[in-house]
Amino acid sequence: MPMLREGLLAATSLLLGMIPFGIVAGVAMVSAGLTQAQAVAMGVLVFAGSAQLAVVPLFIAKAPLWVMYATALVVNLRYLIYSAVLAPYFGHLPRTWRALLSYITVDGMFALFVGRFAVDEHKRHRHWYYFGGSLLLWLGWQISSWVGIFVGALIPKSWSLEFASTVSLIAILMPLFYDRAVVAGALAAGGVALLAARWPLNLGLLAAVAVGVAAGLAVSRFAPPARKA
Amino acid sequence: MAGESWYGWLLVAGASLVVFFTRAAFILPGSRLRLPPTAERILRYAPAAALMAIIAPDVATAHGALAISLDNPRLIGGLVAFAIAAATRSVTLTIVGGMAALTLVRLFLT
Numbered sequence: 001m002p003m004l005r006e007g008l009l010a011a012t013s014l015l016l017g018m019i020p021f022g023i024v025a026g027v028a029m030v031s032a033g034l035t036q037a038q039a040v041a042m043g044v045l046v047f048a049g050s051a052q053l054a055v056v057p058l059f060i061a062k063a064p065l066w067v068m069y070a071t072a073l074v075v076n077l078r079y080l081i082y083s084a085v086l087a088p089y090f091g092h093l094p095r096t097w098r099a100l101l102s103y104i105t106v107d108g109m110f111a112l113f114v115g116r117f118a119v120d121e122h123k124r125h126r127h128w129y130y131f132g133g134s135l136l137l138w139l140g141w142q143i144s145s146w147v148g149i150f151v152g153a154l155i156p157k158s159w160s161l162e163f164a165s166t167v168s169l170i171a172i173l174m175p176l177f178y179d180r181a182v183v184a185g186a187l188a189a190g191g192v193a194l195l196a197a198r199w200p201l202n203l204g205l206l207a208a209v210a211v212g213v214a215a216g217l218a219v220s221r222f223a224p225p226a227r228k229a
Numbered sequence: 230m231a232g233e234s235w236y237g238w239l240l241v242a243g244a245s246l247v248v249f250f251t252r253a254a255f256i257l258p259g260s261r262l263r264l265p266p267t268a269e270r271i272l273r274y275a276p277a278a279a280l281m282a283i284i285a286p287d288v289a290t291a292h293g294a295l296a297i298s299l300d301n302p303r304l305i306g307g308l309v310a311f312a313i314a315a316a317t318r319s320v321t322l323t324i325v326g327g328m329a330a331l332t333l334v335r336l337f338l339t
Binding site for chain 2: 033062068091098171173190
C-alpha cells in the first residue's frame with residue numbers, strides 16, 4: 001500500500017517531538033498515584049497527551065471525578081474542530097473505519113493530512129495515509145509512556161516528578177499563544193483560578209475557563225485575530 | 230492505595246469516553262455540519278484558558294493560599310519553564326529546565 005507507507009514516512013517527522021511528552025506523561029501518572037496498570041490503560045484508552053497531563057494535578061488534589069472529566073473535555077475541545085474538518089474526508093468509509101480513525105486522531109497527523117489532501121480530491125486510499133501515520137504515532141506514544149511508567153515507579157516520591165506534568169502543560173500552552181485573544185483569555189483564566197483557588201469542588205477551574213473564554217471573545221471583537229499559523 | 234483504586238479506574242474510563250466523544254462527534258455520524266465561526270473561536274480559547282487555570286494554582290498556591298515567594302520551588306520551576314518555552318519553543322528544554330529549577334530551589338532554598 002503506497003498510501004500507508006507515505007503516511008508512515010510523513011509521521012516520522014512528528015515522532016521525536018512526541019517522545020518527551022510520552023515519557024513525562026508516564027512518569028507523572030505513576031508519581032501522582034495511579035497504578036502502573038491504570039497508567040498503561042490511560043495511555044491506550046485516552047491516548048491524548050494534554051488531557052492525560054491536565055488531569056494529573058487534579059488527581060493529586062483528589063478533585064471530584066466530574067471535574068476531571070470536564071477538564072479532559074475542555075482541554076480536548078480542539079478535537080471537535082478536527083472532527084468537523086475530517087468528517088467529509090471519511091464519510092464514505094464503513095462505521096468501523098470511522099470509529100478507528102476518530103480514536104487515533106492526534107494534532108500533528110491531522111495537520112499533515114489536511115495539508116496533503118483537499119476534501120474534494122478523490123483519492124480512494126487516502127485514509128490509509130492517515131491510518132499509517134497515526135498508527136506510528138500511537139505506537140510512539142504507548143512505548144514512550146511505558147518507559148515513563150517504568151522509570152516513574154523506580155523514582156522516590158520526594159523528587160516531585162509529578163510536577164513534570166505541569167511543566168509539560170506549559171510547553172503545550174505556549175504554541176497556542178498565536179494571537180492576542182488567546183493570550184488574554186489564558187491570563188484572565190489564570191487570574192480567576194488563583195483568586196478562586198479555595199472554592200470547593202474545583203469550581204474555580206470552571207469559573208476560570210468561563211471567564212477566560214469571555215475575555216478571549218471580547219478581545220477578538222475589538223482586536224481582530226492576526227492569523228499566523 | 231488499594232482503597233483508592235476505583236478512583237483511578239473511574240478516571241480512566243470517564244476520560245477515555247469524553248475524549249473519544251470529542252474526536253468522533255462529527256466523523257462517526259458522518260456529519261457535514263460546519264462549525265459557525267463563533268463556536269470555533271470558543272473551541273480555540275477554552276483549551277488555553279483551561280491549561281492556564283490548571284497551571285496557575287499548581288505553580289503559585291500552596292494549600293489553597295497564594296504562595297508567591299522565592300522559596301516556592303514550584304513557582305520558580307514554573308516561571309523558568311515559561312521563560313524557556315517562550316524563548317526556545319523546545320519541549321525537552323522546557324521540561325528539563327523547569328524540573329532542574331524546581332529541584333535546585335527544593336534542595337538549596339527550602
